[in-house]
Amino acid sequence: MSRSDRGRIPFALVGVLLLVTSATIAATSQPRAPPAEPAVSKALDGATADTQTALRDAVREASEDAAREPVVERANTTAGRALNESAPFRDALRIRVYLAAREQLRDVDRRRGDVRVRASVSPVTNVSDLETAKHRVHLERADENGTTLRVRVENVTLTATRNGRVLTEKRLSPTFVVGTPVLGMHDRVSAYQRQLDAGVTKPGLDQRLTAQLYALTWARGYAQYGGAPIDNVVTNRYVALATNAGLLDVQRETIGTSDGVGRRTLAVETGKLAGSELLGASGAEAPPVQGVLDSPTKPPPNDIQGLEPPDGTRRDDEMPVGVNETADDAFLDVVAHGDVNDSLATVYSADVRLVSDVDHVGGDRPAAPESPGANWTLVDEDLAVTTDVEAADVPPPASPAGWHRLESYGREVEVDRTRVRTWRRGNETRTTATEATETRRVAVAVVGRHVTSERAPANGVPTVHERGEGPLEGPNMADVRDEAVDNLVRSRGGTDAVVARAATGPLDTDPVRVEGDRPTALYRWVYRDLMDLRERVRGVEVRVERGTVGSFEVNPPAMLADRIRDQRVDLVDAPATYDGVATKARIAARVTYLDRVLERLDERAAERRNRGSRLGESLEERGGGSLSELQNGMDVPRASSPDRRPEFDGPAGPVRMRVDSAPSYLTRAKIDRERVPALDGPAHPLVTRNFNVVTAPYGDVADTVVGEMIGSGGTVRLATAARTLRAANATLERRDVSAVRERRDALRTEVSDGNRYVRQGMRLTLAEQGVGDGDAERREIVADGLARWDTTAGRALALSNGSASPAVAAAAADRESLDETREDRLRLELERRTETALRTDAAKPESEAVNRSRTATRDVATELTRRIAKNATERGVQRVTNESFDRVPSGLPLAPPITAWYATTNVWHVTVRGEYARFGIRADRGRPSEPGSDITYARDGGTVRLDVDDDGDPERLGRATRVDFDVSTTIVVVVPPGKSGVGDRDGNADERSDGWPEPGPD
Incomplete structure (x- = not known):
């Protein structure tokens, strides 16, 4: 046996420790050193058990009250600020537990002979005591699903007295578990609200609404393209239906069940549509989708940039996609914004x-x-x-x-x-x-x-x-x-x-x-070097299959960015050592430019990636043979059915819940308290807006492109109006009709006004660049540059597609003897100023003039084409109809620089806002004394008040904010070129429901 003394404690020291420990316990539980007697101990034991029961009742009562009036948003009051802003519901529940415990413990009165034991907690005499009271209550889930609550209440005092004289006090901090699902209910409704607030990239209402609208819009869009009598592809009625379906799906995912009345109402609303346009669109036989990827009839030659004839005819044909104008955009960015000068200054x-x-x-x-x-x-x-x-x-x-x-x-x-x-x-x-x-x-x-x-x-x-x-x-x-x-x-x-x-x-x-001082010629030397680099960058290209571009299977801007990064070392071409600071400055400018090129390409790649992702999901949702060829190579999962959350199980068994919302189905109609008693007055639970971006025609079956029409305050893009004017001119050459001529003349005035505004911006740019001696000379320079386009429509198209800016810059260089770098800078500035001007309303003709001319021209041109087609060869029909309208469909042709017109697309932007007058859930776990009773959690927007200091005047804690949402999504539909295209045709591009823009009470 070891004789080591390590770890041994002398018995004398043990005695001292026991004595000190005994003294400590006595100081805690017996401050008045009462006599040890069985009556006191038994009374304390009984009171301890009664305290546990009272505290459990207090937790159940507080849970019911907290669920009935949940504090979701704290008030800016002294009482409200006692709640943690990030967890107001839990803090309010803690305060309710404390106050309920204060009341319940008043009934604890255990007697043993002449010994009496009472229980109590520290009083809350004013709202400043709330913080202390709150911190004495500790709450947490006792099980994974939140059906039970583990609670610890600190500093419960048991006081034993005899004939009014205090014998002893005992302090308890009991921990116990209560079967109440209040935390689980709150967390599930909070999860529901979070998914209503989530963006389209996260699971939630926005994502589900997007998926359902894609399927619906593609079905109706292809039916319209195939000839079905559908005026509006997207209507607010369908948006409301898809929104409510999404809400019920999200309820099942977050709460575990959905509103039964809402489900039944959704079935009724869906049934009302069963024989309408929805079934017509779904059952219509869509044309072969391979046509989306084929080129249309060859247009007439012209020198307007951006209307060159397409050169591909098959989906798997490879086409080059280059950096192209992105090289110019990045160049002007670094030159005009001072980035090049900054890089030179840094090197020096x-x-x-x-x-x-x-x-x-x-x-x-x-x-x-x-x-x-x-x-x-x-x-x-x-x-x-x-x-x-x-x-x-x-x-x-x-x-x-x-x-x-x-x-x-x-x-x-x-x-x-x-x-x-x-x-x-x-x-x-x-x-x-x-x-x-x-x-x-x-x-x-x-x-x-x-x-x-x-x-x-x-x-x-x-x-x-x-x-x-x-x-x-x-x-x-x-x-x-x-x-x-x-x-x-x-x-x-x-x-x-x-x-x-x-x-x-x-x-x-x-x-x-x-x-340090820089050489006088440094900037121009670096500028010329960047011009050479820009042309090399412009020529960087990737080759992709035409079909993968049309189906968003590939991302050309991202591929181009990768190609630039791969070639970056060669493009920078930095020497091992610099032969002078000027060379280092030149290399710094190259890197500055390439960085901006990559930023531009990355921005475009992000934009295309977002569109491609949404389009891929919609194609998978659409299904069916009419879309199967467009789905080749795509691996985009369907929007899955909602994942029901696990059953609300707890230690005592399953807790059955049901959603109780008012209204159960969010309607766009105005409703009142007679229909929904939870309402304070008339209200619109759901408001919707869908905006069809491209509502006007773009051209005809024979490829005379009228152009996209993007309405904004009753105006259209200059290119749209110009193509309409050109088509009217071509029609009048075949047949002089007074109605067409009158409306053509009005349109020509509108287009001429737009031209004048853009040309004014060109003159301003000339002045800013120090070109021309006065406004008169600058007018001559612009006129010389545009001289090759001798019609109003031709000049408008040249201004719109970028052909005019190089021509005006060349005219200025001839007149002013500009060197290479100044002419180049002037061209870039003209292009940017023109692009900016074209986006303003002053450059956009009135939509009424365009539509009136379009309608008259379409009627005459259609009859003209029909008559000529009976007697002409196929080539002759193509030639004539290329100068007129066959019919004028809706939509926007996909155009250069990515590829020639290979499909027609349209875009809808949908915004949905909704609010429940009351949203709640009921669980079948109420008071044990009331079997079968429910506990109800409800958010109704009401103010939550609680008398915290027992003065009869309740303090304002916060608000049970209503469950609401505001989601938006953009839907893109692509159909083959020609025919009727795709788009809303009733003239109402911006459809807003009653009550827009705010849901809820009127």
């Missing part, structure tokens, strides 16, 4: 600072002056310092890591110091002083480091400080030393002043940025 910049080294040679500092005698009080002290600086041979100080020395100075400095103290005694004042001289050797250096450019690779410039080396024979960074000395030494009083400052105190060593 350096950070400079002072460093010093001070050594003590001899002497000392003056001692403290003594008091002139007894009873003198020190009232002031001053130190006078003078210096005498002499040249000396002192080694320069060491340069910090990464810095190099540009200049250094060595001096020996005598520092004379005089300490003066002022003393006072009564009305007398005296001074005492001491003097001393100290000699110091001081070395000060100006050090610098080149600013690190994030753009140019750090490959080193051996001739960085040599003037005249490298391209442009520039100064490189040779003048940085003088700039540094000027900024750090001369501007601060000169060498001796700086050295003296280092000798007597801390020296200002903060870095200062200085910029």
